[in-house]
Amino acid sequence: MAILIAYFSKDGGNSVDGLTQNLEKGNTEVVAEKIAKLTGGELYPLIPVEPYSSNYLVTTARAKKEAEEGAFPAIANLKKSIAEYDVIYLGFPNWYRSYPRIIATFLKSYDFTGKTIKPFCTNEEGAFGIGELELRATLKGANLKEGYAVKGSEVDNCDLELSAWVNK
Numbered sequence: 001m002a003i004l005i006a007y008f009s010k011d012g013g014n015s016v017d018g019l020t021q022n023l024e025k026g027n028t029e030v031v032a033e034k035i036a037k038l039t040g041g042e043l044y045p046l047i048p049v050e051p052y053s054s055n056y057l058v059t060t061a062r063a064k065k066e067a068e069e070g071a072f073p074a075i076a077n078l079k080k081s082i083a084e085y086d087v088i089y090l091g092f093p094n095w096y097r098s099y100p101r102i103i104a105t106f107l108k109s110y111d112f113t114g115k116t117i118k119p120f121c122t123n124e125e126g127a128f129g130i131g132e133l134e135l136r137a138t139l140k141g142a143n144l145k146e147g148y149a150v151k152g153s154e155v156d157n158c159d160l161e162l163s164a165w166v167n168k
Contacts, residue, residue, distance in 0.1 A: 001086045002042075002087075003085065003086070003087045003088075004042050004044055004088045005035050005039070005041045005042065005088075005089040006044045006046060006088055006089070006090055007029065007031075007046065007090070008028065008091070008093070008100055008102050008103060008106075009032065009045065009122075010026045010028075010059065010093060011023050011025055012052075012056075013059065014027065014056060015056065017124070020056045022054070026122075027093065027150075027152035028091045028093050029045065030155045031122060031150060031162065032045075032089070032120075034158075035089050035162070035166060038162070038166045039089075044077075045077075046105075047075065047076045048074065048075065049074040049075065049076045063100060066100070067096040070101070070104075072105040072108065073102045073105055074105065075102060075106065078106075078109060082112075085115065088115055089120060090135075091119070091121070092119075092120075092122075092131070093121070094121050094126055094128060094131060097126060097129030097130050098134055104138075107135075107139065111141075114141065114143070116143045117142045118147070118166075119131070119135055120149070120165075121147060121148070122155060123149060123152065125151075128147055131147075132147050135147075145168070148165040
């Protein structure tokens with residue numbers, strides 16, 4: 001069984017417990033790496049052609065605009081195919097009550113029919129927001145499993161809970 005851990009994560013300025021902090025590594029990347037260790041899956045960071053600013057306020061303004069416009073930001077390292085993967089862990093931060101629009105680009109780029117999708121989300125409030133509902137509407141034909149959400153400020157201490165979710 002081939003496993004892909006596709007994720008978008010943002011380092012630099014992030015909200016942590018209501019304060020802006022500069023993160024060397026984004027929270028979603030931390031969780032993705034933990035999943036890779038648990039599953040042996042292949043890490044696949046979704047890298048935007050136009051990088052997001054390290055400035056938190058600049059990034060949130062861009063994220064809001066992309067959400068409002070229904071944008072599809074280009075992915076610099078887009079795979080030609082995901083056909084070889086049976087299970088795809090799909091990770092992202094919660095931006096404006098859903099997934100960042102680069103995830104929408106990933107979703108429209110492939111056929112997920114018959115694939116098992118396990119979404120995971122980092123956030124500071126609101127868990128998945130409406131992200132899981134939007135995934136369900138978008139991923140028709142895929143086997144969408146219950147997602148895992150963790151506060152970004154708790155990613156370093158989520159190992160037991162994460163392991164239980166991965167092994168469900």
